[in-house]
Amino acid sequence: MPIKRVTDPDTKIRLQPAGSAVDLDGVKFAVNPFDAIALEEALRIKEKLGQGEIVVASIGGDECVEQLRIGLAMGADRALLIKTAEVLDSLAVAKILAAVYRREQPTFVLMGKQAIDDDSNQAGQMLAALLGIGQATFVSKLELLDNNTRARCGRETDAGIETVAVTFPAIITTDLRLNEPRYVSLPGIMKAKKKPLEEIALADLGVSASSRTKVLALQPPPKRKAGVRVKTTDELVDKLRNEAKVI
Numbered sequence: 565m566p567i568k569r570v571t572d573p574d575t576k577i578r579l580q581p582a583g584s585a586v587d588l589d590g591v592k593f594a595v596n597p598f599d600a601i602a603l604e605e606a607l608r609i610k611e612k613l614g615q616g617e618i619v620v621a622s623i624g625g626d627e628c629v630e631q632l633r634i635g636l637a638m639g640a641d642r643a644l645l646i647k648t649a650e651v652l653d654s655l656a657v658a659k660i661l662a663a664v665y666r667r668e669q670p671t672f673v674l675m676g677k678q679a680i681d682d683d684s685n686q687a688g689q690m691l692a693a694l695l696g697i698g699q700a701t702f703v704s705k706l707e708l709l710d711n712n713t714r715a716r717c718g719r720e721t722d723a724g725i726e727t728v729a730v731t732f733p734a735i736i737t738t739d740l741r742l743n744e745p746r747y748v749s750l751p752g753i754m755k756a757k758k759k760p761l762e763e764i765a766l767a768d769l770g771v772s773a774s775s776r777t778k779v780l781a782l783q784p785p786p787k788r789k790a791g792v793r794v795k796t797t798d799e800l801v802d803k804l805r806n807e808a809k810v811i
Contacts, residue, residue, distance in 0.1 A: 565606060565674045566661060567620045568596040569631045570681045579782055586681075586782070595631045597745075598676025600638075602738040604745040605706060606674050607639045613712070617641045621664055623657060625649055629761065636756035637748040643761040644668075646769065654682075656773035658690035663769040665695060670733070672715070677702050677737040688737035698734040704741040 571577065572592040580587045595603075603620065610616040620635035621644040622628040632643040646660055665673065678685035692699035705718030709729070719726040720739045730736070766773070794800045804811045 565599070565602055565618070565620055566657075566676075566687070567599045567603070567622050567631055567635050568676070568679045568681075569593050569622065569624060569628045570596045570679055573597060573680060579784065584779060584781055593627070593630070595634050596676050596679045596681075598678060598680070598738055598740070600676075600745040601740070601742050602674040602676050602736075603635055603638055603640065604743045605738060607746070608743065609706075609708065610639075619644060619668060619670070621646065621661070623648060623652065623660055632761055633753075633756050634748055636759045636761070637752040638746060639752065640759075642759055645761065645763045646766055647763055648766045648773075650766075650773075651775060652773060653775040653777045654684045654686035655690055656775050657687045658694055659771055659773045660766065660769065661687065661691050662694040663771040665691070667769065671712075672732045673735045675735070675737055677739055688735050692735040695733075695735070698730040699736070700728055700730045700734065701737045702739045703736055704739045706736065706738075706742065 570593065571586070571588075572594040575592050577591075578587040579585070603618070606618045610618060618640045619642055620632055620640045622632050623646045625647065628645055632645060636643055644664065646664065648660075650656075652660070661673075673691070675688050675691075677688065679687075688701060689699060700715070700717040700719060702720040703717045704720050704725070707716045708714070709716055712732075714729055714731050715734065715736065716727065716729050717736065719728060720741070792803075794803065801811070
């Protein structure tokens with residue numbers, strides 16, 4: 565299962581003067597929250613079954629080791645670091661993950677529905693398409709069926725929860741309400757130091773992955789105007805009609 569290194573959700577983001585990238589000076593990093601949810605669900609499934617192996621993987625440089633160690637400390641069995649210095653878009657990431665999938669041959673893949681840095685929400689769907697296997701996205705409830713050969717998934721949609729079933733192998737992307745990830749314990753940190761973390765050169769996977777998209781500019785959302793207080797309902801209606809023009 566993939567783990568992405570992202571800026572800490574509580575970190576205030578600043579843009580570089582050119583406005584084409586985020587200023588990372590002094591910024592803290594963390595495991596992508598949706599990936600942490602996916603890992604927590606994998607851990608719960610393993611604990612319930614009493615068996616299985618959980619493999620976490622990350623794509624990037626040596627800086628990603630910290631997040632992989634966190635995954636191992638949470639309870640993953642081993643970790644893979646696919647080393648590259650390239651800035652990759654969702655399709656390139658999916659191609660790399662497809663190569664890792666073929667190398668590892670997992671029963672199924674759990675991964676976050678999106679990363680909080682780019683919010684693309686594409687890698688899981690693209691991975692399933694490249695592999696030609698089933699997928700269930702935005703999953704907030706997961707139940708294994710038929711001797712763990714299928715899964716019943718509750719999907720978050722605009723109209724409510726949609727229930728679908730997928731046959732393994734499959735890609736399952738996790739939503740916010742699936743679970744609450746556990747905290748990393750001191751014993752888990754100590755155990756993580758002894759667990760295997762394998763580094764793999766991108767060329768060794770036999771895949772050529774280059775981005776087809778490029779970020780041209782970034783800009784913060786416009787500041788919201790301060791609200792105003794009204795004394796009467798008539799004044800409220802007047803402002804809605806003549807200023808906001810919503811009625």
